[in-house]
Amino acid sequence: MRAIKPIRPRNIKTVASKKKPASTGQVGLEEKRNGEDPSGEANMGGVPRFTRPKGGGGDGGEASPNLYVANCGPAVGISHEAVAAAFGEFGEVRGVFAADESGARVIVSYAEVGSAQAALESLNGRPCPSLGGRSLHIRYSVIRPHTLEDQANDSIPVSLAASELNIPGLYLLHDFVTLEEEQELIAAVDERPWKNLSKRRVQHYGYEFCYETRNVNTERHLGELPTFVSPVVERISAISELDNSASVTLDQLTVNEYPPGVGLSPHIDTHSAFDGLICSLSLAGPCIMEFRRYSDGSWVPKSASSDDMTVEKPDSNFVRKSIYLPPRSILLLSGEARYAWHHYIPHHKIDMVNDSVIRRGSRRISFTFRKVIRGPCGCEFPQYCDSQRL
Numbered sequence: 001m002r003a004i005k006p007i008r009p010r011n012i013k014t015v016a017s018k019k020k021p022a023s024t025g026q027v028g029l030e031e032k033r034n035g036e037d038p039s040g041e042a043n044m045g046g047v048p049r050f051t052r053p054k055g056g057g058g059d060g061g062e063a064s065p066n067l068y069v070a071n072c073g074p075a076v077g078i079s080h081e082a083v084a085a086a087f088g089e090f091g092e093v094r095g096v097f098a099a100d101e102s103g104a105r106v107i108v109s110y111a112e113v114g115s116a117q118a119a120l121e122s123l124n125g126r127p128c129p130s131l132g133g134r135s136l137h138i139r140y141s142v143i144r145p146h147t148l149e150d151q152a153n154d155s156i157p158v159s160l161a162a163s164e165l166n167i168p169g170l171y172l173l174h175d176f177v178t179l180e181e182e183q184e185l186i187a188a189v190d191e192r193p194w195k196n197l198s199k200r201r202v203q204h205y206g207y208e209f210c211y212e213t214r215n216v217n218t219e220r221h222l223g224e225l226p227t228f229v230s231p232v233v234e235r236i237s238a239i240s241e242l243d244n245s246a247s248v249t250l251d252q253l254t255v256n257e258y259p260p261g262v263g264l265s266p267h268i269d270t271h272s273a274f275d276g277l278i279c280s281l282s283l284a285g286p287c288i289m290e291f292r293r294y295s296d297g298s299w300v301p302k303s304a305s306s307d308d309m310t311v312e313k314p315d316s317n318f319v320r321k322s323i324y325l326p327p328r329s330i331l332l333l334s335g336e337a338r339y340a341w342h343h344y345i346p347h348h349k350i351d352m353v354n355d356s357v358i359r360r361g362s363r364r365i366s367f368t369f370r371k372v373i374r375g376p377c378g379c380e381f382p383q384y385c386d387s388q389r390l
């Protein structure tokens with residue numbers, strides 16, 4: 001058994017994610033530029049995320065379901081409810097939010113772009129009878145990128161050691177491979193074909209992971225895991241912390257290559273797809289991984305076809321914990337950590353570590369090893385389990 005280096009605890013803080021879980025688009029507003037989660041994002045930490053488009057020109061540029069409306073708001077005697085009613089004539093209004101602290105500028109967020117278009121055409125620059133005859137100045141709103149200040153407002157402490165997180169079944173082993181092994185593993189995958197997803201590239205071995213079903217086709221075995229990972233797989237099976245779970249034969253490998261700043265939406269790996277041990281080796285670059293335990297965390301199948309792996313319920317409460325994954329470390333998820341906690345990599349180019357700014361300057365490559373199962377999952381966490389959904 002190889003020795004596991006002790007981990008020096010440090011007080012690290014991250015500028016992590018949003019407090020509120022996004023809608024099924026955890027890709028959320030950074031990616032869905034039209035904004036599908038206005039209520040959670042428009043005023044994150046008191047700072048509006050929808051904002052006035054920069055520069056001059058017409059209606060403010062690219063059409064969006066969110067309108068920036070000036071000369072209107074509580075400071076000029078117009079309540080948000082009144083705004084919602086007036087704009088509601090053009091389609092479903094999802095929300096009205098303060099655009100800034102003036103009280104005289106609001107964001108009106110529609111369900112549909114077409115409604116925003118109709119409202120803009122009818123109401124812009126004209127006195128609006130249902131809003132006291134005020135002339136409104138309307139443009140399409142844009143989403144202000146996350147700033148460090150936003151992130152700091154939404155930060156949670158980041159641990160270096162899994163033991164600090166108190167999540168049963170979670171382990172982080174530092175320096176699981178050497179620098180030389182890391183280079184060899186990276187070179188091996190760089191020689192092989194990558195598959196492009198929307199924001200990152202992947203390779204699958206053993207069985208292909210299907211992002212639409214979040215499962216594998218057990219009938220299509222692609223072959224044994226490649227020999228270049230054999231030393232890693234052997235080393236995993238010798239990890240004493242894992243007792244008998246390490247004796248499972250890992251037969252599926254997903255290699256992920258994340259460009260700087262790209263993360264992964266919160267998800268639990270499908271229970272009925274994989275056995276109780278999931279191992280993720282980090283190479284090349286670091287990341288922060290957040291764990292979330294949802295109080296009402298039933299397993300929600302993904303509706304939209306996407307590779308972002310978002311599986312979460314909007315508006316549910318959750319506990320957050322965060323850990324720093326350095327290159328060459330391996331993260332082990334078993335038991336509760338594997339079955340009941342969502343894991344998530346925030347989409348950040350910058351993280352705060354010990355009050356200093358850490359840039360994710362390089363790509364991160366992860367090797368995630370799992371064991372495919374054929375029958376239903378029999379875990380002890382039915383509320384998170386696709387096999388035992390109540």
Ligand SMILES: O=C(O)CCC(=O)C(=O)O
Nearest residue numbers: 254256269280343366368
């Ligand atoms: O990149 C990682 O470390 C995690 C990947 C992951 O969670 C997954 O592929 O399900």
Ligand SMILES: [Fe+2]
Nearest residue numbers: 267268269343
């Ligand atoms: Fe995962």
